Amino acid sequence: MGRQISSNRRTRPKTRDEPASKQRQARHSSKKPIRDLRKPDVADKEGTRQPSRNILERGFSKTVQAANKQSSMPSSKMKRFGEPQTTIRRRSAEPMLATSSDRDDSDADDMSLFRKKSAYESAHTERAMHQERRVDRSRDIDGDTALDTSSDTDDWNGDVQRESQPALSDDDHEDSLDISDENGPLSALPAEKSSYEEASTTIQDVMTPTGRPERIDELKQAISERAQQLAQWRRNQPAAKSRSELVTELLEMICAAYDYLLSLAQRFAELFPPTELVEFIEANESPRPLVIRTNTLKVRRQRLAMALIARGMNVDPVGAWSPVGLTVYQSEVPVGATPEYLAGYYMIQSASSFLPVMALAPREHERILDMAAAPGGKATYIAQLLKGTGMLFANDVNRERCKALVANLQRLGVPNAIVMHLDGRTLSQSANGSSSEHGGFRHYFDRVLLDAPCTGTGVIAHDASIKHTRDEASIHRSVYLQKQLLLAAIDACNPRSATGGIVVYSTCSVLVDENEQVVDYVIRKLGSRVKVLPTGLPFGIRGFTRFREKRFHSSLAEARRYYPHVHNMDGFFVCKLRVLAETPLPRQLSATASTESETSRQAKRMKRSDWQTKAPVAAISSKQSRRTIEQESMANTSLTAAETETQLNASSSSSSSVSKDSVDHNTDEPVMIRIEPGPTRCVVRKSATRSS
Numbered sequence: 274m275g276r277q278i279s280s281n282r283r284t285r286p287k288t289r290d291e292p293a294s295k296q297r298q299a300r301h302s303s304k305k306p307i308r309d310l311r312k313p314d315v316a317d318k319e320g321t322r323q324p325s326r327n328i329l330e331r332g333f334s335k336t337v338q339a340a341n342k343q344s345s346m347p348s349s350k351m352k353r354f355g356e357p358q359t360t361i362r363r364r365s366a367e368p369m370l371a372t373s374s375d376r377d378d379s380d381a382d383d384m385s386l387f388r389k390k391s392a393y394e395s396a397h398t399e400r401a402m403h404q405e406r407r408v409d410r411s412r413d414i415d416g417d418t419a420l421d422t423s424s425d426t427d428d429w430n431g432d433v434q435r436e437s438q439p440a441l442s443d444d445d446h447e448d449s450l451d452i453s454d455e456n457g458p459l460s461a462l463p464a465e466k467s468s469y470e471e472a473s474t475t476i477q478d479v480m481t482p483t484g485r486p487e488r489i490d491e492l493k494q495a496i497s498e499r500a501q502q503l504a505q506w507r508r509n510q511p512a513a514k515s516r517s518e519l520v521t522e523l524l525e526m527i528c529a530a531y532d533y534l535l536s537l538a539q540r541f542a543e544l545f546p547p548t549e550l551v552e553f554i555e556a557n558e559s560p561r562p563l564v565i566r567t568n569t570l571k572v573r574r575q576r577l578a579m580a581l582i583a584r585g586m587n588v589d590p591v592g593a594w595s596p597v598g599l600t601v602y603q604s605e606v607p608v609g610a611t612p613e614y615l616a617g618y619y620m621i622q623s624a625s626s627f628l629p630v631m632a633l634a635p636r637e638h639e640r641i642l643d644m645a646a647a648p649g650g651k652a653t654y655i656a657q658l659l660k661g662t663g664m665l666f667a668n669d670v671n672r673e674r675c676k677a678l679v680a681n682l683q684r685l686g687v688p689n690a691i692v693m694h695l696d697g698r699t700l701s702q703s704a705n706g707s708s709s710e711h712g713g714f715r716h717y718f719d720r721v722l723l724d725a726p727c728t729g730t731g732v733i734a735h736d737a738s739i740k741h742t743r744d745e746a747s748i749h750r751s752v753y754l755q756k757q758l759l760l761a762a763i764d765a766c767n768p769r770s771a772t773g774g775i776v777v778y779s780t781c782s783v784l785v786d787e788n789e790q791v792v793d794y795v796i797r798k799l800g801s802r803v804k805v806l807p808t809g810l811p812f813g814i815r816g817f818t819r820f821r822e823k824r825f826h827s828s829l830a831e832a833r834r835y836y837p838h839v840h841n842m843d844g845f846f847v848c849k850l851r852v853l854a855e856t857p858l859p860r861q862l863s864a865t866a867s868t869e870s871e872t873s874r875q876a877k878r879m880k881r882s883d884w885q886t887k888a889p890v891a892a893i894s895s896k897q898s899r900r901t902i903e904q905e906s907m908a909n910t911s912l913t914a915a916e917t918e919t920q921l922n923a924s925s926s927s928s929s930s931v932s933k934d935s936v937d938h939n940t941d942e943p944v945m946i947r948i949e950p951g952p953t954r955c956v957v958r959k960s961a962t963r964s965s
């Protein structure tokens with residue numbers, strides 16, 4: 274089967290020496306749109322929307338072929354669904370797959386199929402890798418790292434950073450004009466004068482009296498011109514303006530055209546060189562491709578792809594780096610309402626959300642904590658890698674979001690999860706408010722994922738309000754909470770775990786303060802008790818070890834960054850830590866009360882009526898919990914985490930459905946919910962007395 278499909282998927286081979294223009298010509302020779310290639314197989318020839326297995330398989334391979342030719346799609350579709358094709362040649366060193374633990378036996382056929390990469394996948398990954406090198410190189414170059422880092426470029430450790438990067442090939446230079454423009458010899462510069470001449474449009478020209486910009490296109494053109502001028506500043510300084518005046522102009526224009534807070538635009542300008550800054554800002558204006566993750570607890574990816582194609586979707590493997598992801602290029606049906614979705618065959622999840630779990634690399638039979646789990650995208654991925662063994666503890670402080678977490682765990686048929694509603698900062702003390710000798714969550718888990726709450730600066734394309742709501746105060750609040758949570762996550766991880774002792778810290782923010790700086794703070798605080806490991810991820814840009822006046826631990830180069838304009842996925846940060854020794858007993862987090870998160874406050878403000886009307890599942894709570902606990906003589910007993918788990922395992926046979934009537938609204942105590950597969954069957958246990 275795999276052979277048949279793979280032969281269908283064969284694409285025109287690219288030779289090393291073939292000129293890029295020829296390759297482009299070959300790609301553009303097909304004018305047939307993607308949908309036309311799928312339909313005859315699936316619908317027209319068979320006359321049915323429920324084709325046979327063989328037909329479905331043929332349909333799938335056609336779809337893959339069609340996707341390979343997506344450069345013939347109209348440009349609007351290109352922007353919406355995929356990556357532009359590139360002419361970058363594949364390198365033999367290119368990593369093909371995720372960590373070994375991410376490979377699923379049940380997906381073996383799929384993997385052999387997908388290892389023979391389509392031209393699309395190849396170009397997708399290579400474009401990202403090429404861009405990564407470009408970004409890394411631009412970070413290595415004095416003065417052009419970002420708009421205002423001139424004072425911080427003298428001791429940039431460019432040599433170290435360059436070491437790990439493969440040299441650029443000739444092909445690469447084809448796409449690297451902007452690098453040579455910025456840094457190369459003068460002879461490499463293009464002859465056109467326009468980009469060196471002073472841009473004529475000013476921000477005043479395009480602003481209305483009410484302060485709103487008009488003629489946006491003109492403004493964007495002016496932004497692009499300013500960025501070009503700044504990029505080439507050292508070689509071609511316009512006489513009329515100073516660099517700082519140009520920077521100010523550029524940022525003001527960006528804020529006017531794209532509606533950013535000036536302070537946030539400044540932070541991005543510190544992160545990216547001028548032309549890349551504009552690419553990043555532009556990438557935030559369009560959504561990333563829609564991606565789904567196959568739930569291998571229920572179905573194999575290829576079977577799922579066949580079923581979805583039959584329903585009118587065009588899907589394709591997200592890339593060779595993931596054995597479970599599918600990109601949805603086009604769909605005739607709502608992706609979140611198909612029978613396959615309702616049956617739990619897949620999760621809608623951004624591609625970059627796969628990465629923290631791949632770095633965590635859970636192993637079967639392990640005990641895993643997802644400390645900030647709702648709504649469960651990563652938790653359900655962890656569960657499928659556990660394959661029904663071990664135990665997943667999915668925690669979130671926000672009760673409202675816990676409902677979605679419970680629903681997703683149920684829908685995806687996760688048999689071994691416990692949902693907890695606790696503040697992650699005190700979780701390691703929560704089972705009995707004491708230390709590991711007494712069996713609390715301290716040093717209890719083999720692996721811990723902290724997908725931390727953050728400002729979301731990597732996901733502006735999903736939520737444009739981030740542009741004008743993330744002020745300096747909100748960034749500082751976020752950083753403070755992240756540091757507390759990461760210390761608690763390390764505290765919950767067992768350094769003596771035979772297989773793990775791993776903590777993964779991730780955010781969907783691109784800001785250094787929320788990423789490298791948080792991890793660096795923890796490394797400095799805990800010293801040799803914790804160290805940074807390579808993530809094992811096949812692509813991504815190295816973490817910063819220096820950023821403006823800040824210096825971070827050199828191991829932070831092992832962390833990985835993801836950017837919308839480079840990887841065509843949400844901005845993300847992933848760092849993997851190994852806990853080497855027990856951490857000192859934390860001080861009672863006296864700050865906890867005063868820094869209570871907004872989500873926690875919201876949860877407490879919730880009215881009873883909300884629970885009654887909106888929460889058939891997550892409202893499973895205290896009364897039911899207390900009754901069950903009392904029946905089993907567990908009231909007023911501080912359960913150890915292990916005891917709790919044992920009780921939960923033992924009582925799973927007597928699990929009962931919970932109705933709205935059984936909800937007690939009088940208490941806000943933490944609860945643990947044992948998820949049973951099926952629509953409503955759950956057993957609820959009081960986790961323990963709340964500590965402090």
Ligand SMILES: C[S@@+](CC[C@H](N)C(=O)[O-])C[C@H]1O[C@@H](n2cnc3c(N)ncnc32)[C@H](O)[C@@H]1O
Pocket residue numbers: 626644645646647648649650651652668669670671674695696697698724725726727870872
């Ligand atoms: C980025 S989201 C997590 C997304 C989730 N990992 C997923 O993949 O679906 C961050 C979560 O952290 C939760 N959170 C915020 N403060 C927390 C705290 N103190 N303890 C535990 N969770 C917290 C929020 O309620 C939010 O659901």
